[in-house]
Amino acid sequence: MGKLTPLSEILERQYSFVPGAVLGTGCAGCGGGIVTQALARAIDRIHISQDNVFIILGVQCSGTQAAALGYSMLNGLHGRPLGYATGLKLFRPELTVITVQGDGDAVSIGGNHFIHAARRNIDITTIICNNFIYARTGGQFSPTTPTGAHATSAPYGVIDRPFDVCKLAEAAGATFVARGTSYHAIELVDIIEKAILHRGYSVVEVLAQCPTSFGRQNRDIMGGGSGVEMMKWMRDNAIGIDKARKMSNKELKGKIPIGVFVDRKAPEYTEEYWNTVKRLQEVK
Amino acid sequence: MPSSTVRDITQIDIDLKKCTGCGICVEFCSRGVLALNAGYAEVVRLDRCTVCRLCELRCPEPAIIVTTRKE
Amino acid sequence: MKKTERKILLQGNEAVVEGAIAAGIRFFAGYPITPASEILEGFALRMPQVGGAFIQMEDEISALSAVIGASIGGAKAITATSGPGMSLMSENIGLAIVEEIPCVIVDVQRVGPGSGMIFTSQGDAMYAKWGTPGGNEIIALAPSSVKECFDLTVKAVNLSERFRVPVTLLSDAHLGHMREVIDVVDYEQIEKVDRPKPTCPPEKYLTYDADESGVPAMADVGTAYRSRLTPYLHDKGGVYGPSPEERRFLIHRLHHKILDHLDEILMVEQTMVEDARIAVFAYGICARSAKAAVKAARAKGIKVGLFRPITLWPFPTEAVSKLAQQVDRIVVAEMNCGQLVLEVERASKGEARVSFVGQDDGILMTPEKILATIEEDLNG
Numbered sequence A: 001m002g003k004l005t006p007l008s009e010i011l012e013r014q015y016s017f018v019p020g021a022v023l024g025t026g027c028a029g030c031g032g033g034i035v036t037q038a039l040a041r042a043i044d045r046i047h048i049s050q051d052n053v054f055i056i057l058g059v060q061c062s063g064t065q066a067a068a069l070g071y072s073m074l075n076g077l078h079g080r081p082l083g084y085a086t087g088l089k090l091f092r093p094e095l096t097v098i099t100v101q102g103d104g105d106a107v108s109i110g111g112n113h114f115i116h117a118a119r120r121n122i123d124i125t126t127i128i129c130n131n132f133i134y135a136r137t138g139g140q141f142s143p144t145t146p147t148g149a150h151a152t153s154a155p156y157g158v159i160d161r162p163f164d165v166c167k168l169a170e171a172a173g174a175t176f177v178a179r180g181t182s183y184h185a186i187e188l189v190d191i192i193e194k195a196i197l198h199r200g201y202s203v204v205e206v207l208a209q210c211p212t213s214f215g216r217q218n219r220d221i222m223g224g225g226s227g228v229e230m231m232k233w234m235r236d237n238a239i240g241i242d243k244a245r246k247m248s249n250k251e252l253k254g255k256i257p258i259g260v261f262v263d264r265k266a267p268e269y270t271e272e273y274w275n276t277v278k279r280l281q282e283v284k
Numbered sequence B: 001m002p003s004s005t006v007r008d009i010t011q012i013d014i015d016l017k018k019c020t021g022c023g024i025c026v027e028f029c030s031r032g033v034l035a036l037n038a039g040y041a042e043v044v045r046l047d048r049c050t051v052c053r054l055c056e057l058r059c060p061e062p063a064i065i066v067t068t069r070k071e
Numbered sequence C: 001m002k003k004t005e006r007k008i009l010l011q012g013n014e015a016v017v018e019g020a021i022a023a024g025i026r027f028f029a030g031y032p033i034t035p036a037s038e039i040l041e042g043f044a045l046r047m048p049q050v051g052g053a054f055i056q057m058e059d060e061i062s063a064l065s066a067v068i069g070a071s072i073g074g075a076k077a078i079t080a081t082s083g084p085g086m087s088l089m090s091e092n093i094g095l096a097i098v099e100e101i102p103c104v105i106v107d108v109q110r111v112g113p114g115s116g117m118i119f120t121s122q123g124d125a126m127y128a129k130w131g132t133p134g135g136n137e138i139i140a141l142a143p144s145s146v147k148e149c150f151d152l153t154v155k156a157v158n159l160s161e162r163f164r165v166p167v168t169l170l171s172d173a174h175l176g177h178m179r180e181v182i183d184v185v186d187y188e189q190i191e192k193v194d195r196p197k198p199t200c201p202p203e204k205y206l207t208y209d210a211d212e213s214g215v216p217a218m219a220d221v222g223t224a225y226r227s228r229l230t231p232y233l234h235d236k237g238g239v240y241g242p243s244p245e246e247r248r249f250l251i252h253r254l255h256h257k258i259l260d261h262l263d264e265i266l267m268v269e270q271t272m273v274e275d276a277r278i279a280v281f282a283y284g285i286c287a288r289s290a291k292a293a294v295k296a297a298r299a300k301g302i303k304v305g306l307f308r309p310i311t312l313w314p315f316p317t318e319a320v321s322k323l324a325q326q327v328d329r330i331v332v333a334e335m336n337c338g339q340l341v342l343e344v345e346r347a348s349k350g351e352a353r354v355s356f357v358g359q360d361d362g363i364l365m366t367p368e369k370i371l372a373t374i375e376e377d378l379n380g
Helices: A007-014 A032-046 A061-066 A081-091 A103-107 A111-120 A165-172 A185-197 A211-215 A227-237 A241-245 A269-283 B024-028 C012-023 C037-049 C060-072 C083-099 C125-130 C146-163 C173-177 C244-259 C286-299 C317-326 C340-348 C367-375
Strands: A053-057 A072-075 A096-102 A125-130 A176-181 A202-207 A238-240 A256-263 B008-014 B034-037 B040-043 B064-070 C005-011 C027-030 C053-056 C077-081 C103-109 C139-141 C166-172 C179-185 C268-271 C278-281 C304-309 C311-313 C329-334 C353-358
Touching: A007 A032, A007 B064, A032 A061, A032 A096, A032 A125, A032 A185, A053 A061, A053 A081, A061 A096, A081 A096, A081 A111, A081 A269, A081 C027, A081 C053, A081 C060, A096 A103, A103 A111, A103 A125, A103 A165, A111 A165, A111 C060, A125 A185, A165 A176, A165 A202, A165 A256, A176 A185, A185 A202, A185 A256, A211 A227, A227 A238, A227 B024, A238 A241, A241 A256, A269 C037, B008 B040, B024 B034, C005 C012, C005 C146, C012 C037, C012 C077, C012 C103, C012 C146, C012 C166, C012 C173, C012 C179, C027 C037, C027 C060, C037 C053, C037 C077, C037 C173, C060 C077, C060 C083, C060 C103, C077 C083, C083 C103, C083 C125, C083 C166, C103 C146, C103 C173, C125 C139, C125 C166, C125 C311, C125 C340, C139 C146, C146 C166, C146 C173, C146 C179, C166 C173, C278 C286, C278 C317, C278 C340, C278 C367, C286 C304, C286 C329, C286 C367, C304 C317, C317 C329, C317 C340, C329 C340, C329 C367, C340 C353, C353 C367
Parallel strands: A053 A072, A053 A096, A096 A125, A125 A202, A176 A202, A238 A256, C027 C053, C027 C077, C077 C103, C103 C166, C139 C166, C278 C304, C278 C329, C329 C353
Antiparallel strands: A176 A256, B008 B064, B034 B040, C005 C179, C139 C311, C268 C304
C-alpha cells in the first residue's frame, strides 16, 4: 500500500463531470460513491490508458455515480451488463472491460449471466456494490438482504436466505474473488487494482451501505440506520480472511470475512477462443 | 542571511454544495480534525491533520479535498 | 472488374450465414432454438474460418446482449432465433433502438402462440415492429427464396449500419430448411456499408449529436473518443434526464431517421399488376405459393397480380395505397391469423375491398388455397 494520490489529481485525471449529469446520489452516507472513487484510484494506479477502459453499468445507484468517470461507458439493461461485456471483450480482447453492478443487478436478474461469466473465466472485472437492497427502486429486498430484515416488498420480514456472493462466484468458477467494504477504503483500492490486473473473471463484492433505503427500514441491523453506524459495524465485524481462516465457526458467527478469497490461474475464455482461430488459420 | 524553513502546508476544502453532512469524515478521523456544524463538515483542528486522506477516500460525494504544498 | 460467380446448393439458414459473412459480419452470438439452430451451427463453423468471433451464450437475452456489446466494439454483429427467443430479446431490441446499435436479428419464424410448434408460420410479422415497449421505427425484411436469404442478409447488415438500427430478417422454418441452388459472387465484390464515423475531434464529440432526421456518428471504442451509450432517453451527450423538449427531439429523430429515408429502405416486387383487377398481397415464403396461384388464375382468365413486399417495416403504405386505387380487390395471404392484413386495410383507405386467407397450423399455404380465395366471390 503506497502513498495515496491526492483526490484533486484523481478527480482531474479519472473523472469527467459532464454538464447535466447527476453525479452522487446526494443521499447522506451512501457507500456507492466510495466505491466509485476506489475504482477511479485503482485505474489511476494501474496507469492503463483511459481510452482502453470500458465501463458497463447495470441499473443501480452506484451506476449513476460511476457515470461520472471519464471512460467510455454503456448503460445496460438491468442485470445484463455481463452479456454486453462478454461480446465486447471477445471481439476486442485488448480492452479493459469492467462491469459495475448492484447486488440485485448482479445476482438476481443478472444471476444467470454472472455464473456463466465465471464459468467461462472471461477477462472481465465485476464490481458488485452490495447494499443489501434494491435502493434505486425504493427499497425492495434483494437476494443479499439478510433474513428477517425489512423491505418494502417484505413488510413482515424477509423469509429467504441471502446468497454469499463470493462463495457463489467461486463455485461458478471465478478465478479472482474478493470482498471489500466502504469502510476499508484503502484496502478496497488495492483489491480493485488486483482484480483488474487479474487475467480471468474477477469479482469484487463491496459492502456499501445504503442509509436511505436499507438503513431507514432496518435500524437494528448492521449497527444502525446511518452511514456512520453501518460503517462502524463494518469496522467492528469485518475480519481479514487470513485471520478468519484460523477462527472457529463459533468465533466467526456474525462476522464477515473480507480480503482476497480466490486468486488462481485458469484458461481465459477470449485467449482460448482466439488461439483456436489462430490454430485454424495456421492449418489452412 | 535569514534562515529559510520549508514547511508543508495542508489545506482541506469542503465543497458545501456537495457535502450532505453524513458525518463519515468526522466520525472516522482519528485526529479530530473535522466536525459537523449546521449540517456540514468543517475543519476545526487543521494542525492535527496527518494527510492520511481517509476523509477523501470515504466521502461518498466526494466533497472533501486535502491538498498539501510546500512553503 | 469481372464478377466471378459460382453456383452453390444451400439451405435458407446456410444462405443467411454466407450472406452475413459476405456483408462483413465478424461476430455471432446465439442460443439453440428450432428452427434456427443451423444458423448458430453454421456460424460456429465459419466464424473462426474467417477470423471472426462466435459464442454460444447462456440464453437469448445474453445472445443479443453480446451482439450489442460486440457492435459497440466495432463489429458487424448478428444473432438468430425464433419466436420464443424474440420474446426474450425484446428488451434488448428496445435498447438497440434507443442506443442506436447496428445489429441484425434473424427470426426464423415458427408457429405460435407460446412455444407453438417448430413448423412454419409468419406469426411474428407484427411482433417484429411492435414487440418492444414504446413504439418505434425499425426495419424488417422478408426473404422468399434461398437467394434472398443471402441477399437480404447483406441488405439487412448494410441497412443496420447505415441507420444505426436493429434490422430483423423474417425468415421461417420452411424457408430456413429448404435447399436451392444460388449464384454467388466473390464476397469482396459485395457492397458493404459502414456506420457513420465522427469527423470532429474527440473533445468535441457528442455520442448522439445529429439533426432531426439524422444518424449520429458512432465513435470507435479504444480511442480518444468517449461514448456514453444509454437506453434511457438522453440528450445529445448521452446524459440521462433530458428536458421534455430534448425527449421529444430524440423520439422524433429516432422515427425520422428511418421515415425520411424510405427510398433507401423500401423494396417491393410487383408482378402482373398493370392490368390487374385483383391483387394478391403476400410476403416471405407464402409469396411463392401466391405467385403460383396468380399464374394459375391468369391461366383461367382472371386478371390477378402479385404485390410482394420485401420490406415489411416500415410498411410500404404509399405503394399499397396506390395499389388500392388501381385494383378492385386485394387478397392478403399470410400464414398467421391476420396481421399485415390490418396494415393493408389501413393503407387501402377503403379504395379496394380487402379479403384475407390465413394459415395457423404450421403447414405451408398452398397455391390452391389462395386460388380458391381469389375465385370465391369473384363477382362480389
